[in-house]
Amino acid sequence: MTVAVSLINMKGGVGKTTLTFNLAWYCAWQANLRVLAVDLDPQSNLSQYFMGAEKYLEYLNEDRATVVDIFEQFSAPKSSRHAPALLDPKKVIYNLRRWRDGSLLDLVPSRLELAWTLKNPTEKAHLLPQFLAKVGPSYDLIIIDCAPTESILTAAAYRSSRYVVVPVRPEFLATIGLPLLARSLEEFRLMHQDQALDMAGIIFNDLRRSNTPPEQKRSRLAVSTLAAEFGWPVFDVAAHHSESYPAGSRQGTPIFMTDYARDYVKDEFSAVGENFLASIGVK
Ligand SMILES: Nc1ncnc2c1ncn2[C@@H]1O[C@H](COP(=O)(O)OP(=O)(O)O)[C@@H](O)[C@H]1O
């Protein structure tokens, strides 16, 4: 059984991409799962983290397929003489890592042109779940990094997912996108009663490890109160602030593989990973 999860928050800069990247690595490398990560943000940060900035630029220059091709496979034909054909999944899936025990880590990269899909969104949201259903049997876990918008991309993520996980950075106005998210989830559920889509929980990210500022305490409380109102769980384990997250991302290295990250940071992220897997019923 493949489980698909979207990391989503209408607010940007909360850690969606950082957590997607590290969780994907954790689930493949530590939990021995077959993992497909999907970059569903035109900003393409996840693709850069996975491939490294240089390889990613090369990939773009070679005009290789991205998530854009999934959404646009039937628009803008390169030659009108050819009959329309379905996109070959092998062309869109970048193989990052293979382990001997069969676990693996793959990526569907993004590119800035995904913004065009937002401009002309009719009849496209189903193309992602359709694509993922086809490749799904090759994976245990599909993890989707979402853009901070309420758009066709959100709809595509929901339609592809069994669970939603919401990273929150406890700061001023941290709650601002949550009612909108609750509303968009509820709307989606009413419109798609044949699909199960559950909130797996809120995960606090980038907490200060010591001298917790009052703002962070207030914000955490406000978010937890709102979560309780919505009936959303909050992860027991939070990810604290560590410079190893951005440093690792820049080098295409997950936190637990860097040699500069402190052991307690690595251990904490493993606990976050276990909490994540438990919340989506994988372990
Ligand atoms: N736990 C953390 N500790 C330190 N820096 C973090 C942490 N989580 C995220 N960051 C940094 O914060 C910035 C925003 O994170 P990102 O994952 O890109 O957020 P989003 O995808 O929600 O926009 C990035 O520069 C990232 O490296």
Ligand SMILES: [Mg+2]
């Ligand atoms: Mg992001």
